[in-house]
Amino acid sequence: EAGVAQSPRYKIIEKRQSVAFWCNPISGHATLYWYQQILGQGPKLLIQFQNNGVVDDSQLPKDRFSAERLKGVDSTLKIQPAKLEDSAVYLCASSVNRVGEQFFGPGTRLTVL
Amino acid sequence: AQTVTQSQPEMSVQEAETVTLSCTYDTSENNYYLFWYKQPPSRQMILVIRQEAYKQQNATENRFSVNFQKAAKSFSLKISDSQLGDTAMYFCAFIPYAGNMLTFGGGTRLMVKP
Numbered sequence: 001e002a003g004v005a006q007s008p009r010y011k012i013i014e015k016r017q018s019v020a021f022w023c024n025p026i027s028g029h030a031t032l033y034w035y036q037q038i039l040g041q042g043p044k045l046l047i048q049f050q051n052n053g054v055v056d057d058s059q060l061p062k063d064r065f066s067a068e069r070l071k072g073v074d075s076t077l078k079i080q081p082a083k084l085e086d087s088a089v090y091l092c093a094s095s096v097n098r099v100g101e102q103f104f105g106p107g108t109r110l111t112v113l
Numbered sequence: 114a115q116t117v118t119q120s121q122p123e124m125s126v127q128e129a130e131t132v133t134l135s136c137t138y139d140t141s142e143n144n145y146y147l148f149w150y151k152q153p154p155s156r157q158m159i160l161v162i163r164q165e166a167y168k169q170q171n172a173t174e175n176r177f178s179v180n181f182q183k184a185a186k187s188f189s190l191k192i193s194d195s196q197l198g199d200t201a202m203y204f205c206a207f208i209p210y211a212g213n214m215l216t217f218g219g220g221t222r223l224m225v226k227p
Contacts, residue, residue, distance in 0.1 A: 033215075042117075042204050042217030043158075056213045089156065099146055099208060102215065104158035 002026065004105035006092050012111045018080035021108045025073070025094030031055075033102065034067055034077050035091040043091055049075065050098070082112045115140045117207050117218035125224040126195045133180075134190045134221045136205030144210035147181065149190045152202040152220075161203070164188065166210075195225045 005024040013019050025032050030051050035043035046065065047057040052072035060067070064083070069075040079086055089109050093102040116139045126132035138147070149161040164172045164181050171179050176196075180189045192199055205218040 040220075042206075042219050044217070045214050048213055058214075091158065093158075098213060099210065101160050101163065103160075106155070106157050 004092055004094055004103055006090075006105035006108055008108055009106060010109050010111075012113065013082055014113050015084055016081040018078065019082055019110060020076050020078045021090050021092075021110075023075045023077070023092030023105060025075075025092070026103055029094035029096055029103070030072075031095045031098055031100070032069055032075050033093040033095075034075070035093065037089045037091055037107070039088070046077070055098075079110075082110075084112050086110060087112045115142070115207050115209065115214075115216045117205050117216050119203075119205055119218035119221050121221045122219070123222045123224070125226055126192075128195055128197060128225055128227050130195055131191060131193045132195055132223065134192075134203050134205075134223065136188045136190070136218055138186050138188065138205070138207050138218075140186070140207065140209065142209040142212070145212075146208050146210065147179075147188045148206040148208075148215075149177070149179070149188075150204045150206060150217075151199075152204065153198075154201070158204070162190065192223075197225050197227060199223060200225045 032049045034046045037043040046060045048055040049069040067077045089107040091107045092105045095102045145166045147164045152158045162174045176193045202220045208215045
């Protein structure tokens with residue numbers, strides 16, 4: 001069974017630029033999550049999708065971050081414009097249901113200069 | 114809101130020894146799930162063990178076991194017969210049964226020494 005795929009693995013941009021991350025969850029997993037993991041900290045949930053609907057985006061900085069999962073499968077997370085404090089690893093995870101085991105992708109390491 | 118606290122930023126253990134990682138949490142919920150996740154240096158997070166709050170029996174997965182103390186809101190992870198491959202960051206996490214958000218602790222960096 002293929003795992004959660006993410007791309008790119010690494011991204012370096014300058015502040016005020018835009019960036020997008022892509023995630024393809026495990027086939028059949030209805031729930032998809034985006035986390036931000038700042039170095040030395042635990043992951044923080046940014047947004048959770050159930051199929052193509054948003055379940056929780058209370059911790060998403062909506063003035064600069066956006067995410068979509070239009071067809072209920074893969075998802076993109078966008079930051080526009082980026083700030084220095086956005087430097088982090090962005091993890092995507094998926095699960096069969098809301099309280100099921102979450103399977104994580106390898107993450108995208110973003111560096112904002 | 115729930116909080117998860119891991120009070121040990123770093124720990125080390127000799128290979129083949131036993132080590133216990135601590136986790137405490139704060140919640141007003143009665144039904145919830147607790148997890149320990151492992152994040153090796155390659156960064157991909159994997160589930161180590163899961164505990165349902167309504168179960169009194171502590172969960173066990175091979176060399177990994179938990180000590181779940183619901184009244185004390187404590188959820189520690191014991192790793193027996195530590196192996197070099199156990200070197201990783203370990204995160205404790207909590208989700209209410211009726212909630213959506215998985216809340217992680219700050220992590221404990223475990224180093225297994227040969």
